[in-house]
Amino acid sequence: MLAVRANERSAAAAGINVSRTKLVPFAIAAFIAGVGGSLMAYQQTVVVPTSYVAIAGIGMFAVSYLAGITCVSGGVLAGIMGAGGILFVFLDRVVDLGEYYHVITGVLLVITIIANPEGIISEVHRAINWLRGKVTSRSQDETPPELLSATDALSPPPESAREVGEVLLSSTGIGVHYGGVTAVDDVSFDVREGEIIGLSGLNGAGKTTFIDAISGFADAAGSVVLDGERLDGRRPHERSRRGLGRTFQGIKLYDDLSVRENVTIGTTAARHRGRPTGSGDDDLERLFDVLHLTPVVDRPVKELSQGRRQLVSVARALAGRPRVVLLDEPAAGLDSTESVWLGHRLRAIRDAGLTIVMVDHNMELVLEVCDRIVVLDLGRVIAIGTPDEIRNDPVVTSAYLGAAHARQELKA
Numbered sequence: 001m002l003a004v005r006a007n008e009r010s011a012a013a014a015g016i017n018v019s020r021t022k023l024v025p026f027a028i029a030a031f032i033a034g035v036g037g038s039l040m041a042y043q044q045t046v047v048v049p050t051s052y053v054a055i056a057g058i059g060m061f062a063v064s065y066l067a068g069i070t071c072v073s074g075g076v077l078a079g080i081m082g083a084g085g086i087l088f089v090f091l092d093r094v095v096d097l098g099e100y101y102h103v104i105t106g107v108l109l110v111i112t113i114i115a116n117p118e119g120i121i122s123e124v125h126r127a128i129n130w131l132r133g134k135v136t137s138r139s140q141d142e143t144p145p146e147l148l149s150a151t152d153a154l155s156p157p158p159e160s161a162r163e164v165g166e167v168l169l170s171s172t173g174i175g176v177h178y179g180g181v182t183a184v185d186d187v188s189f190d191v192r193e194g195e196i197i198g199l200s201g202l203n204g205a206g207k208t209t210f211i212d213a214i215s216g217f218a219d220a221a222g223s224v225v226l227d228g229e230r231l232d233g234r235r236p237h238e239r240s241r242r243g244l245g246r247t248f249q250g251i252k253l254y255d256d257l258s259v260r261e262n263v264t265i266g267t268t269a270a271r272h273r274g275r276p277t278g279s280g281d282d283d284l285e286r287l288f289d290v291l292h293l294t295p296v297v298d299r300p301v302k303e304l305s306q307g308r309r310q311l312v313s314v315a316r317a318l319a320g321r322p323r324v325v326l327l328d329e330p331a332a333g334l335d336s337t338e339s340v341w342l343g344h345r346l347r348a349i350r351d352a353g354l355t356i357v358m359v360d361h362n363m364e365l366v367l368e369v370c371d372r373i374v375v376l377d378l379g380r381v382i383a384i385g386t387p388d389e390i391r392n393d394p395v396v397t398s399a400y401l402g403a404a405h406a407r408q409e410l411k412a
């Protein structure tokens with residue numbers, strides 16, 4: 001639920017059924033409210049419409065929001081503070097709140113929305129975390145460890161003899177239109193098992209839209225087949241559960257949660273597919289280790305640098321044990337040394353059996369890491385080939401040089 005609240009798109013990409021996740025708590029809350037209403041009728045013995053006026057419901061909502069709606073402890077606090085709760089009864093006896101109760105909660109609600117949208121309970125959690133931090137800082141060095149050491153970056157993983165398998169992901173005639181804009185135009189290519197495919201092109205070439213189209217986040221024409229199964233027409237979480245993982249350009253993490261919690265949410269897709277996830281044990285620990293996240297696993301992701309947040313988003317996608325993972329600019333936020341290091345990590349992950357489609361407009365990185373590269377320009381494929389073929393392709397060179405030349409003219 002926290003994942004859906006934090007970011008619906010990335011929750012769906014992790015294999016969570018967003019509409020069901022919203023509907024189930026709504027139904028449970030409606031059931032509890034119904035039981036509460038019946039008990040009230042039982043207690044008052046006479047049922048009149050004025051016992052159920054809308055303002056009472058709004059008052060209850062205000063108190064819930066005031067207490068904090070992001071965790072169970074907020075709900076408990078709302079029960080204590082709400083009309084009829086222990087705190088309410090106590091205060092009413094001492095200062096005779098009476099009719100002023102709604103006015104006071106209304107004012108506090110406005111202040112909470114402006115000053116502290118997560119409610120009173122978040123302050124309690126913050127104080128507990130602060131105390132915990134004080135205790136642990138006596139025994140631990142709080143300095144965040146560096147993302148990687150220089151030796152890590154300079155030592156690529158040993159080349160392994162690796163065989164490219166059969167076609168695993170096939171996209172045919174993918175087209176996406178936004179009003180009059182053709183973002184992706186009749187794009188078709190196959191991805192073979194064990195490959196790293198780079199999807200490159202200048203800004204606005206249609207790379208992200210293509211990824212959105214095949215992962216179900218954009219309405220698209222054409223067909224997408226993963227391991228013999230048609231995915232087009234399916235919703236994003238269904239595609240994720242069938243083995244198509246992805247990351248997002250804007251990273252889209254659940255900021256209030258720790259690294260471990262973020263990555264564990266990523267295991268949802270694998271659980272629904274009946275694949276062992278190793279959640280909470282060896283597999284996740286290995287994943288943290290491979291991506292150098294072990295030292296920060298228990299820290300909230302909002303405290304991390306952009307580079308590490310990027311790695312958390314990659315780890316979350318990999319935790320779903322996808323057949324194919326679509327990485328949208330995984331090196332954004334990393335400096336050039338870190339990008340090279342990430343490239344080596346991705347090749348090691350590929351060697352462990354994963355197939356990767358990686359979007360990046362950094363041609364250097366794509367040429368370094370990928371087995372084959374697809375170059376898009378204005379939504380169309382202008383070249384497909386190995387890094388050497390792409391390097392020597394005059395169409396690619398003129399598309400890139402043309403843009404560079406135009407930029408130079410603009411500057412002049």
Ligand SMILES: Nc1ncnc2c1ncn2[C@@H]1O[C@H](COP(=O)(O)OP(=O)(O)OP(=O)(O)O)[C@@H](O)[C@H]1O
Pocket residue numbers: 178181182183201202203204205206207208209210249361
């Ligand atoms: N939601 C949208 N509504 C309208 N046009 C859009 C939308 N999303 C993308 N576009 C347009 O579609 C085209 C392709 O955009 P897209 O973001 O896929 O390119 P990109 O290659 O990923 O670029 P970048 O590297 O900057 O992310 C652009 O012309 C963009 O303006």
